[in-house]
Amino acid sequence: MNASAVAIRSGIYRGFAEIRHLLTSGPDLFNMVFFPTITLVVMFFLRDSTIPGTDISIGSAAMPGILGMQVAFTGFLGVAAELVVEREDGTLLRAKAVPNGMLGYLIGKIVNATINGVIAVLIVLIPGLFLFEGFSIDGVSAWLTLAWVLALGLIATIPIGAVLGSLSDNPRNLGLIMLPLMGLTAISGIFYPMTALADWLQFIGQCFPIYWLGLGMRSALLPDSAAAVEIDGSWRYAEMIGVLGIWAIIGLVLAPILLRRMARRESGSSMAARRDRAMQRVQ
Amino acid sequence: MTEANKGGTSVAVGRAATEDGVMAGPAGDTVLDVRDLRMTYGTNEVLKGVTFSAERGEVLALLGPNGAGKTTTIEILEGFRMRSGGAVSVLGTDPAHGNEAWRARLGVVLQSWRDHGKWRVRELLQHLGTFYAPYSSEKIRRPWNTDELIEAVGLADHADKRVMRLSGGQRRRLDVAIGIVGKPELLFLDEPTAGFDPHARREFHDLVHRLADEHTTVLLTTHDLDEAEKLADRILVLAGGRIIADGTADELARRVSIEAEVHWTVDGVRHVHSSADATTFVRKLFEQHGSAVQDLEVRRASLEDTYMKLVYGMESGLADGEDAARVLFGEDQRSAEEGIR
Numbered sequence: 001m002n003a004s005a006v007a008i009r010s011g012i013y014r015g016f017a018e019i020r021h022l023l024t025s026g027p028d029l030f031n032m033v034f035f036p037t038i039t040l041v042v043m044f045f046l047r048d049s050t051i052p053g054t055d056i057s058i059g060s061a062a063m064p065g066i067l068g069m070q071v072a073f074t075g076f077l078g079v080a081a082e083l084v085v086e087r088e089d090g091t092l093l094r095a096k097a098v099p100n101g102m103l104g105y106l107i108g109k110i111v112n113a114t115i116n117g118v119i120a121v122l123i124v125l126i127p128g129l130f131l132f133e134g135f136s137i138d139g140v141s142a143w144l145t146l147a148w149v150l151a152l153g154l155i156a157t158i159p160i161g162a163v164l165g166s167l168s169d170n171p172r173n174l175g176l177i178m179l180p181l182m183g184l185t186a187i188s189g190i191f192y193p194m195t196a197l198a199d200w201l202q203f204i205g206q207c208f209p210i211y212w213l214g215l216g217m218r219s220a221l222l223p224d225s226a227a228a229v230e231i232d233g234s235w236r237y238a239e240m241i242g243v244l245g246i247w248a249i250i251g252l253v254l255a256p257i258l259l260r261r262m263a264r265r266e267s268g269s270s271m272a273a274r275r276d277r278a279m280q281r282v283q
Numbered sequence: 284m285t286e287a288n289k290g291g292t293s294v295a296v297g298r299a300a301t302e303d304g305v306m307a308g309p310a311g312d313t314v315l316d317v318r319d320l321r322m323t324y325g326t327n328e329v330l331k332g333v334t335f336s337a338e339r340g341e342v343l344a345l346l347g348p349n350g351a352g353k354t355t356t357i358e359i360l361e362g363f364r365m366r367s368g369g370a371v372s373v374l375g376t377d378p379a380h381g382n383e384a385w386r387a388r389l390g391v392v393l394q395s396w397r398d399h400g401k402w403r404v405r406e407l408l409q410h411l412g413t414f415y416a417p418y419s420s421e422k423i424r425r426p427w428n429t430d431e432l433i434e435a436v437g438l439a440d441h442a443d444k445r446v447m448r449l450s451g452g453q454r455r456r457l458d459v460a461i462g463i464v465g466k467p468e469l470l471f472l473d474e475p476t477a478g479f480d481p482h483a484r485r486e487f488h489d490l491v492h493r494l495a496d497e498h499t500t501v502l503l504t505t506h507d508l509d510e511a512e513k514l515a516d517r518i519l520v521l522a523g524g525r526i527i528a529d530g531t532a533d534e535l536a537r538r539v540s541i542e543a544e545v546h547w548t549v550d551g552v553r554h555v556h557s558s559a560d561a562t563t564f565v566r567k568l569f570e571q572h573g574s575a576v577q578d579l580e581v582r583r584a585s586l587e588d589t590y591m592k593l594v595y596g597m598e599s600g601l602a603d604g605e606d607a608a609r610v611l612f613g614e615d616q617r618s619a620e621e622g623i624r
Binding site for chain 1: 354355357358361363364383384386387389391393394396397398399400401402406410411413414415416417418461465473
């Protein structure tokens, strides 16, 4: 077996090992479960109010959107945060010191982020299926829709997450990513139909993947009649694939360039400089 | 004015940089060949022409004050940093164009890593080792067997611990283990024993000797001069952007600091005197005071004295040796002047 194939295999092992570490660490598990649990509880109490003009409960209608949001946050933030943190703690430099280590590292990150995305969806999906009426996966086609929306969503968000992570080497800046993401969520029709927003906000929301991920998940998990409250009264699959595809292409083009630049710049002294800066923050 | 003042000059000794056969080009056994290496950051010239080389199995200690460019030098050799000028050959390859097969023959231990905290010691070494397997050869089997490696660095009792649960010294030993997991032919160690207790330090020294016996070339930086003296076959002193000394600890001491310090007591009063010819001085001392001389001690300069003289001599300018000596030997000088008159 040649050296790159070995590194790819080691990278896959690495991705799974990181998932194992995540699932066996109390604080990490807590972080992973905390937000979805709160959301589920809130939605559960909203299950009896319905969206005006339909008999679909607000809770059920928001659940798929929350799945979409989970995918987007895991893809964007998960990868970005890990890149920033692992650059500071030396993981990346270690990868650089090992033959084909960067290849193994990135394969590991892709595997890790993908499984993380799937876990993030399942955490909300499985309890949701039991708790909410009208929120169900009916038949093979619904499963398939869920699968391709999830897959396309991960491809659209993970590379962008890598781009964001490689642009900043300061964990503090993660807040700068988090805030606009929250704002974007608010105008992406996750918790309430987007048609309630002003036109220009609708336009901005539709430029980003979060709205389309939410829409895709709703199309898989809600009855077809629910499409009536969407823009144009349809699931708009063509536009969905178009926008998510454009984001995927942007990410897949930019990520290798920026990751290579980041890796090239990595050295012991740049790491030491970051550590000194971190120490100053603490003091 | 005593002899002690005259020492503050810098000399390249031993297999010094610029002359002799080393220049013949990377022979079969030359692992490191650095010539006129230059590094400039903006207008700041950090390295102004660094030249040295290392043979297979040699242990080199790179000493120098903070900010002298030790880390920069090592990073250039590791291929982590592009140089501004000069010729560098590491294992026969220019590190600026080193491929992964070349990388597999290097080991790198940097300062203070705290990565992979959630991994367990054995799991991590096993995982990182797999990357080296394709580069195994008849002569050098890669990677190192995980359990043997854990044993060799003294982490057998902690093999199943998570890395973040290791103490500072244990963590450092893991860093060293990761550095050598691929059985490197050339190992870079940046302050390897910072945070070690004396026992761990001794074990680490044994490990380095063992690696050198197996023909691993080692380039280490340290601030512990005692360690440099114990470990290194050859010592390089980097100051002012150049290698200002290159030789064994003995060679350095002999060339730089020719005076020995003579300590003695007469009538309960302690005296110190620095002399280039300690034997003659002591003979005269006995002629003068006879059996009144007690607690006689003749001290050759330690590596620390040599180093201080070299570096301070360098920093305060070659012409300014007197000042350097005053900074260094201020007290000694006074007591020396109170010595025999």
